[in-house]
Each structure stands twice: as C-alpha cells, then as structure tokens.
Amino acid sequence: MLPEIGHYALILAFAASVIQAPVLFFGARIGEAESGVFARRSAFLIFTLSLAAFAILMRAYAVSDFSVVNVFENSHTAKPFVYKLTGTWGNHEGSMLLWILVLAVFSAILAAQHRAIPPSLYRLTLGVQSLVIAAFLAFVLFTSNPFGRLDPVPTDGQGLNPLLQDPGLAIHPPFLYLGYVGFSIPFSFAVAALIRGRADAVWARLVRPWALAAWVFLTIGIALGSWWAYYELGWGGWWAWDPVENASFMPWLAGVALIHSVRVVERRDAMKSWAVLLAIITFSLSLVGTFLVRSGILTSVHAFAVDPTRGVFILMILAAAIGGSLTLFALRAGALKASGSFAPVSRESALVVNNVFLLSSCAIVFVGTFYPLFIDVLSGEKLSVGAPYFAIAFTPVAMATLFLAAAGTLLPWKTGSISAALFRLRYAGLAALAGALIVLVFVAREKLIGALSIALVLWLALGAVADVAARIKLLRAPLSESLRRARSLPRAAWGAAFAHFGLAVFALGVTGISIWQTDTILRMSPGDTTSVAGYDVTLVDVVQLDEANYLAERGEFAVAKGGDAFTMYAERRFYPVRQMQTSEAAVAGRGLHDFYIAISENATGAGWPVRILLNPFVALLWWGAGICALGGVVAATDRGRKPVRVRRRTPAAAPPAPQEGVATA
Amino acid sequence: MTKVWLLAPLGAFIAVGAFFAAGLTRDPSRIPSELIDRPLPAFDLAAIEGFDDGLSSEDLRGDVSLINVWGSWCVSCHIEHPLLMEIAERGEAPIYGLNWKDRPGDGAAWLARFGNPYLRIGDDQAGRVAIDLGVTGAPETFVVDQDLRVRYKFVGPITREAWETTLFPLIEELRRS
Numbered sequence: 001m002l003p004e005i006g007h008y009a010l011i012l013a014f015a016a017s018v019i020q021a022p023v024l025f026f027g028a029r030i031g032e033a034e035s036g037v038f039a040r041r042s043a044f045l046i047f048t049l050s051l052a053a054f055a056i057l058m059r060a061y062a063v064s065d066f067s068v069v070n071v072f073e074n075s076h077t078a079k080p081f082v083y084k085l086t087g088t089w090g091n092h093e094g095s096m097l098l099w100i101l102v103l104a105v106f107s108a109i110l111a112a113q114h115r116a117i118p119p120s121l122y123r124l125t126l127g128v129q130s131l132v133i134a135a136f137l138a139f140v141l142f143t144s145n146p147f148g149r150l151d152p153v154p155t156d157g158q159g160l161n162p163l164l165q166d167p168g169l170a171i172h173p174p175f176l177y178l179g180y181v182g183f184s185i186p187f188s189f190a191v192a193a194l195i196r197g198r199a200d201a202v203w204a205r206l207v208r209p210w211a212l213a214a215w216v217f218l219t220i221g222i223a224l225g226s227w228w229a230y231y232e233l234g235w236g237g238w239w240a241w242d243p244v245e246n247a248s249f250m251p252w253l254a255g256v257a258l259i260h261s262v263r264v265v266e267r268r269d270a271m272k273s274w275a276v277l278l279a280i281i282t283f284s285l286s287l288v289g290t291f292l293v294r295s296g297i298l299t300s301v302h303a304f305a306v307d308p309t310r311g312v313f314i315l316m317i318l319a320a321a322i323g324g325s326l327t328l329f330a331l332r333a334g335a336l337k338a339s340g341s342f343a344p345v346s347r348e349s350a351l352v353v354n355n356v357f358l359l360s361s362c363a364i365v366f367v368g369t370f371y372p373l374f375i376d377v378l379s380g381e382k383l384s385v386g387a388p389y390f391a392i393a394f395t396p397v398a399m400a401t402l403f404l405a406a407a408g409t410l411l412p413w414k415t416g417s418i419s420a421a422l423f424r425l426r427y428a429g430l431a432a433l434a435g436a437l438i439v440l441v442f443v444a445r446e447k448l449i450g451a452l453s454i455a456l457v458l459w460l461a462l463g464a465v466a467d468v469a470a471r472i473k474l475l476r477a478p479l480s481e482s483l484r485r486a487r488s489l490p491r492a493a494w495g496a497a498f499a500h501f502g503l504a505v506f507a508l509g510v511t512g513i514s515i516w517q518t519d520t521i522l523r524m525s526p527g528d529t530t531s532v533a534g535y536d537v538t539l540v541d542v543v544q545l546d547e548a549n550y551l552a553e554r555g556e557f558a559v560a561k562g563g564d565a566f567t568m569y570a571e572r573r574f575y576p577v578r579q580m581q582t583s584e585a586a587v588a589g590r591g592l593h594d595f596y597i598a599i600s601e602n603a604t605g606a607g608w609p610v611r612i613l614l615n616p617f618v619a620l621l622w623w624g625a626g627i628c629a630l631g632g633v634v635a636a637t638d639r640g641r642k643p644v645r646v647r648r649r650t651p652a653a654a655p656p657a658p659q660e661g662v663a664t665a
Numbered sequence: 666m667t668k669v670w671l672l673a674p675l676g677a678f679i680a681v682g683a684f685f686a687a688g689l690t691r692d693p694s695r696i697p698s699e700l701i702d703r704p705l706p707a708f709d710l711a712a713i714e715g716f717d718d719g720l721s722s723e724d725l726r727g728d729v730s731l732i733n734v735w736g737s738w739c740v741s742c743h744i745e746h747p748l749l750m751e752i753a754e755r756g757e758a759p760i761y762g763l764n765w766k767d768r769p770g771d772g773a774a775w776l777a778r779f780g781n782p783y784l785r786i787g788d789d790q791a792g793r794v795a796i797d798l799g800v801t802g803a804p805e806t807f808v809v810d811q812d813l814r815v816r817y818k819f820v821g822p823i824t825r826e827a828w829e830t831t832l833f834p835l836i837e838e839l840r841r842s
Contacts, residue, residue, distance in 0.1 A: 322678050329674060373685075377688055583744070
C-alpha cells in the first residue's frame, strides 16, 4: 500500500507543478499579491509530496520490502542497516527521487523568502523553478518509477555493490545533487531576469548567495567523491578525468565564473547579459552532466544502468530547458543594459579575464569529455580520451588562472594600477622565487615543473594573505586598528581570500601527489622487510577474517622511520553475494604525507604482491577543498551593499541594504 | 553587443544537441556488452614495447581461448595475475593479453617482474579494441571459441571459484562441441 501512496504523491506533485507554472507566468493579470501566495503554497505542497515519496522509498529500504523492484534489485538483508538506508539513492530511480526532493526543498526555501524579493521577480523565478520540477517529475514517472512492484515477492534482494558500502559514497552523491540542483535557482533567476528585461544589483544580490551555496555543496561533493576514490577504490588515485567526474567538474568551473561575474553586476551594474548567460550555462552543464551519464551516450565505470528510452526523454528535457532559455536569451538579452563602464585596469576587467580563463578550461574539459562522441558520430570511429589530453590541455590554463587570481583581488573596482597591485605582491613574488630556487637546488626529481608549481602555490597563497593584510593595514597601523578593520572588512573579501588560499593549498596537494609520488610494487612474505622513501616496511603476518557479509585476507605491516613506528592493516575482501572482490588499502597519514599500502592474493605461494605508495602533501587536497568551501560559506553570508555608483535610471529600485563596513578597495 | 553575439550560445547548443541526438541513435552499438555469441570484432594490434609479437583476432582461431584485458596501472589485475599464471602453467587454456591504456614500457616491466601468462599481447593504448569489445574496466576476460565467437565475458578479477565452477567447465564444454 505505502509504495502506491508514494507513487501517487509523485503524480500529485507533478500535477501541482504543471498547474503552478502558467498561473505564475500570467500572474500579473491575477494580481501580484494573490499569485505570490499561490506560488508559496504550491511550492510548499510540492515539497511535502516529494518528501513523502522519498520517505516511503527509504522506509521500503529500511524494512527490506522486496516487493518493490527497486529495493529487490539494489538491497539485501545481510547489509548493515545504515547502508540499507543510503542504498535509497545508490541507484538510478532513487537518486532521481533524491534529486527531486532537493529541488523541492530549494524551491520551498526560495518561496519562504518572499519578503526579500520584488514581487514579479519572485513570481517568475518560482514559475521557472516549477517548470524544472515538472520536467524531472515527468522523467521519473514516465521512465524511472521507483515504486514498481514484484509478485511473487522474492525472499532476498540482489545485494549491493560492495564498493558502494562506504560512508564516502553514502554522503557524496547527496552533496553533488545539492550542488547541481542549487544552480537551478540562479538559472531560474536568470530566466526571470530575461522575461522582466532587468538584471540589476538587487537581482545580483539575490542570486549570489544561491550561486555560492550551490558551489560550496558541489565543492564538498566533488572533494568527498575524490576522497572516496582515493581511500576505497584502492588504486591510489584521486582524480581520473572519468566522464562522470568531468560532469561534476564542468558546472564547478562555470559556477566559479558565475560567482565572480555576479559580483560585477552587483558592484558595477555591468556584465549583466554575461552573468545571465553564465547562470544558464552553469545549470545546463549540471543537467548535461547528470543526465548524459544515465543515457548511455558516454561510457563510464560510474554510469548507472543504461536505457536508450531514458536518453530520448533526457534529450527532450535538455532541449526544452537549455534551448528554451538560450532562445529567450537571444531575444531578450539586448534589453539588459549596463550602466557601468569598464577601465582596462580594474577589478572588473580582471574578473573578465578570469571568466575567459575559467570558461576556456571548462571548454577544454567539455571537448575532452565529448570528443569520443563527436568522432563516433562524424566518422564512426571509437576512441577514448585519456588523462594525458587533460594534463596537457587543462594544466597550463589552470596555472594561468591561478597566477592571475592573486593579482585580481588586489586591483580596486573602477580603476586601478598594475604597479600598485604588483607592489603589494612583492613579498609573494619574492617568496615564489625563493621557493622555486629551493626546489631547483634541493629536490631530486621533476625540478622544473616542481619549481614552477611551488612558485605558483606560494604566489597565490601569499597573494591572498597580502590582500587581507593590505586592507586591514596589518603591521602598518596599531594592532587594535587592524583588528577593527578586520572586523569591518566585507565578508565577500574574507571569502575571496579564504577561497584563493584554499585553492593554493589544494594546488600544493596536486603538485605533491602528481609529481613527487613514490610507487613501489613487490612480493612480500611474512617477515620480509623493504625500504621505501626512508621508511622500513615489514610484513608481519597475513590472517584470514570471516566477517558478517564478507571474507577477508588481512596483511599486518609494521612501518618505522627513526623513532616513528606504526602498524597498518591492508585487506582484500571477498563479498559472496556479489562474487566480488574489493581492496581495502591501508592509509596512514604522516603529517601531510600519506603512506598507502594495498595487498593482493598470494596464489602462487611465492608471496603477497604488495603496492606501497608514498603520497606527499596528499592531505592538502582535502584541506584545500575544505578551505575553499569555507571561503564560499563566508562569502555567502555577505549581505551585500549599495552599488559603488549610484544608478541613474532607476534610483528607487534598490531597497536600502544594510551597510557593512567601510568602503575599501 | 550585436544580435549575432546573442544567438551564438543557442547555435552552439543546437550543434551540441544534434551530436547528442545522433549519439543516442548509435547507442546499441556503443556498448556491445551483448557481444555474447556474436563474432569477435576483428583487430590487429601491434606488440607492446619489449615484445616481438602483436595480437590479431586471427591468432585466436582454432582453440577456445581467453582474452584478458589488463594494465600495469590496474591494482585488481595484480589480484588476478597469480591465477592467470597458474592457468597458463597448467595449460588449461591459452590466454591472450590486451594491454589497455598502458604507457609504453610499463606493461613489459610489469610482466618481467611478476611473470607472463600470455601467449601473445596486443598494445591497445588508445583503447579502441577495448571499446569494440565493450570493456568497462580492467580486468575483464572474454572466452572466445574456435570459430572466433565471443561466448562469455567476466568482469573484474577472476576468482578461483569462478574459474573452477564457471569458466573452465565452459571452456571444456566448448572444446567438446
């Protein structure tokens, strides 16, 4: 009975969203106040219905109700309870339901903010949002119903991929969805702005927190996914340029460009049609990414079950959402007149350059991801694009972007001077040079690329520090004065400094693991000792374990360097239900480095194949991503303020914003 | 800001969308995991660095054999490798290697270190043959009969149990027929 109620709730939600849209688009005839109330109530209704449907599916997983096909195919009684629950979204249908729930939650939050949003913008934005929800509900109801039933009821399920029984996987997809779906709000705001023919500072101030929040979620989601791959998949890699990874990375890059350009709209009343276009592109990439991996157009180890009929439906959604919004853009973007002017050397010009670089890098990823498809369609030839393409094409653009990021924050709005910015960066520059020299002289291998990378990391990190230091007059004014300035510094500036610093930390992690990794593979028997990067590694013993849902062979390793001695356990597990083996690598953090051991099967009796990695700075990957996300959170709490230039044409449009601190560069 | 500029994003999307649409129509051939009982796609691959013989699909004609997709970068292949060595030593079935997306020299170094269970090895650095075979990851193993038809596909490292209860009985049965 309950699954039918869940199915019925989805149908009702679909009906509500289909009715909501036209009412809101023609709401001006009904009256702004009435249609606003309608928008709010229908958004809450859709949220309640989606929540009910999701809760019912989750309950079916919790009690192992194998009469539901979805539960039968993806769950098993022998699974730990928490993974039964997280199994709800570990499959195509369930993850689509989670996607819809997140969409409904965001719409409801937006609907609750009715006092802060101009009435017609509120009505139109929620109208676009309801169209998006309707499209997704139709997709689930017509192609991917999670509530299908089985008769007779099977006695047990078909298990779950043991790779997916991991806390990393349990929490990383929800974060990714929060990110992808979060970008639907800037998208809806952008389409609403095109319909209204107006994108002003008020609009930008409303869009910015949503774009930042979505970006923060996406950052956390990608970082968790990478962390999961590193610790669980057992291959010691953190990023493989797999189509599914790229699908999350493209909206991330476009989202960074969006965050920066919305700031220009807010402060300088310029780049409006560009910001609107970026909001559309970012959500479009989210759609393209999530959906194409489910359509079978691209092959990937991560891909969900492939079904061409879904692909056709997906393409129709893409055509409607992206084609529709871009058509509107072509027709209406000309109406978005900018009042701000651009000086060649200014913050806003630097942000334009930043946008060009970010979108170029995004395009490189896009081409690399879809190149096999393009070639297949044009010539019928099958090929795949590997990591070397991305290393060659993406890395230089990314490095140039990082290089400019340090300088951009030091340029003031309106007009700036390059020499003044460079003067503030003198210490960062000197440190970068010194760091490069140290690498060239003291490091054994990869001198040149290592020196360049280290210089870039120091330049970016100290650039972010120099930015804050200059603004709060650190060491130039009494400490109390600096503290007072630090408190009144806009949160957006703090956020930018944190995010850029986090990026530098992350870049250091990438540098360490990509160019200074030590990789040793050898056979070991109990008692054998080997030396890796100054550490003595001894295989103490190998024991058999019989756990609840798997069998395992566990190797105990004693590792020692000087006075630092520790024990590591690497496992090879066998899951009888799925006839599947997994490798549970042992990872020990030594400061910023990771010691990583994986063990294989001793089939010949000559010893266990063991892989030992020393990954320098690898912890910084996650720390850097975390600091980046923290910067986004801090910036999202900046409530904004009046534009620097008083706008001439519509002086009454902006409600008085809370004044935060004194005007600084 | 001209009108042409405003149309550019839409034009780009239409172009990309057309590719997506064309890609959908190709979908069934795109993932030929249903190669089972169909002819092995013809290929002729060069040898990996350090070896003289490459691998062509014709090499497999005449006996029931295995094609094993592997790479030196693939940790699961380490797991599987000792069992392949045993199979080769016992002469239970000829094993042919498809060295997938490996850097030149890495595959040979790996074999020198751990032993070579393969009769011949083809270098599939671009991954084209792997795509024709519908490979989703390494290791994967195909059972190919005397007449070059694919009869079975095993995903992931072959376990001893899978070999004894599924793969080897299948090979013996195919040999008798």
